[in-house]
Amino acid sequence: MATPERSCIACRKKGGKGELIKLADTPSGVVIDYLEKLPGRGAYICAEDACMEKGLKEGPLSRAFKHKVSPPDADAFREELRGKILRKIEGIFGIAMKSRQAVWGFDAVASAARRARGGLLIVAEDISEGTERKFMGSAPGSSYDTVHYSTKDGLGSILGASPVALVFIAEPALAAALGREIGRLKGISRG
Numbered sequence: 103m104a105t106p107e108r109s110c111i112a113c114r115k116k117g118g119k120g121e122l123i124k125l126a127d128t129p130s131g132v133v134i135d136y137l138e139k140l141p142g143r144g145a146y147i148c149a150e151d152a153c154m155e156k157g158l159k160e161g162p163l164s165r166a167f168k169h170k171v172s173p174p175d176a177d178a179f180r181e182e183l184r185g186k187i188l189r190k191i192e193g194i195f196g197i198a199m200k201s202r203q204a205v206w207g208f209d210a211v212a213s214a215a216r217r218a219r220g221g222l223l224i225v226a227e228d229i230s231e232g233t234e235r236k237f238m239g240s241a242p243g244s245s246y247d248t249v250h251y252s253t254k255d256g257l258g259s260i261l262g263a264s265p266v267a268l269v270f271i272a273e274p275a276l277a278a279a280l281g282r283e284i285g286r287l288k289g290i291s292r293g
């Protein structure tokens with residue numbers, strides 16, 4: 103069996119497993135096959151507004167699936183995709199917590215960040231300027247990636263804790279997966 107080529111139906115960018123979003127052609131229409139589990143022919147698309155706007159149309163979808171396909175409702179599709187990405191993000195946080203690979207709270211995160219060789223610092227979007235400045239002074243880091251994501255309340259609720267402004271994940275595979283999913287989420291605007 104030939105390896106199916108994965109390239110975005112809108113911009114033609116190629117991507118490996120987990121990089122592009124898989125679409126599946128089902129009797130009830132084109133659906134998001136986020137976990138890549140559905141049988142049959144797949145098509146791939148970047149998790150980005152521009153590609154979804156261009157690609158989720160009858161022409162590109164019909165070419166990809168080799169028969170006439172009606173495009174899904176774009177807003178509903180974006181909302182569904184955001185929901186799937188959010189669940190995936192929560193799942194990764196869950197795994198990181200269970201395997202004790204996530205730390206939060208100012209001192210624990212600063213200490214993990216100072217020791218880090220790689221990893222991901224997650225900063226709540228509503229962190230106070232003072233706290234962020236203090237953190238940068240305490241653990242200036244170029245050895246790890248930083249993303250701004252969610253709010254203190256949002257991170258706290260994911261972690262089952264009171265509001266959390268800073269989270270650090272050192273384990274490389276989890277850090278990379280989380281960074282990728284957060285990047286995807288930021289590429290898609292709300293419907």
Ligand SMILES: [Zn+2]
Nearest residue numbers: 110113148153
């Ligand atoms: Zn694309």
